[in-house]
């Protein structure tokens with residue numbers, strides 16, 4: 001071994017073991033291809049301040065590429081609206097990696113589902129009038145910080161927007177996270193459905209991605225934020241599109257998702273989106289939709305006023321339509337969105353998105369290993385993939401795919 005044996009023994013004896021510092025048996029709250037997450041409390045002997053923590057056991061063993069990326073990225077980032085990495089534990093015996101985060105009791109996916117089901121059974125939930133505005137302000141602050149550090153999120157959706165609970169000193173604060181697929185590749189052309197054929201959703205994907213854009217951009221994150229804003233207002237995914245159960249083709253082009261976007265937004269004209277004809281999948285678009293005449297009378301204003309009685313002259317609607325510009329070049333930056341009149345007029349955004357109101361949502365359920373079946377998991381953690389076997393399939397498939405891509409590039 002490259003290290004003096006005695007020194008190794010000393011290091012090993014002194015190293016803090018995660019199981020000695022934290023109680024996490026039977027307290028699993030999340031599970032997916034990235035690993036599993038426990039809600040833990042520090043044991044009395046630990047030197048961590050009291051309170052709840054999220055302990056993430058990274059899937060696989062040793063320093064995988066994704067473990068490296070997550071640690072390297074998170075240890076550099078520090079912002080009130082971005083999840084913060086508190087500690088890294090390396091279990092040398094099992095080569096396991098554990099990441100310690102502050103615990104967030106809520107997330108927008110569970111919160112929106114709660115409101116949607118409350119509406120369905122006509123029991124209204126009382127929320128502050130600036131609830132959506134406060135959440136939007138904090139998401140934009142967090143994304144502005146990430147974008148100014150040239151970090152793109154790439155997978156913004158309600159499940160990745162965490163909110164601190166009543167017992168946290170940061171009650172009601174938004175924390176942007178990435179609980180989803182520990183993507184091995186970042187090209188949007190990687191067939192996402194290959195990584196997780198079961199539950200990936202395209203509802204928050206910008207139209208340019210669906211039309212084959214080769215690189216993620218900041219504007220792609222802003223589109224997703226627009227989708228989240230609409231969903232906070234109506235409690236329904238704006239571009240909801242049923243998922244075919246089978247694994248989709250490996251193309252980024254998704255006709256059904258595009259159809260849904262056009263039936264809400266209308267069809268983009270040459271004036272709306274000058275660069276549209278230069279996108280890789282423009283040919284497919286013309287083949288499937290022609291000149292888009294059938295969507296001529298649709299528009300976001302029409303959709304939001306009919307489905308939610310929203311006025312097209314309200315500041316709320318104006319910001320929403322800026323974020324959901326079909327042409328990525330016309331979408332505001334995070335800073336420009338923060339300067340929108342919507343955030344300057346009463347009621348102003350609050351630091352605690354619940355504004356002191358009682359928090360109506362329940363705590364997260366613990367996942368017992370027996371209930372590891374699909375529907376239970378899908379219910380608890382939208383768009384989190386399932387069994388390790390599927391994950392094995394995905395990773396082996398990923399390697400095969402990577403080899404294929406490399407061969408293609410060589411040939």
Ligand SMILES: Cc1ccc(-n2nc(C(C)(C)C)cc2NC(=O)NCCO)cc1
Nearest residue numbers: 056066069070083153176177178179182
């Ligand atoms: C492989 C990998 C997985 C997750 C991240 N990631 N990225 C972020 C942003 C919000 C800073 C972009 C946050 C995270 N990781 C997490 O949020 N981890 C918490 C439980 O999974 C990075 C890399």
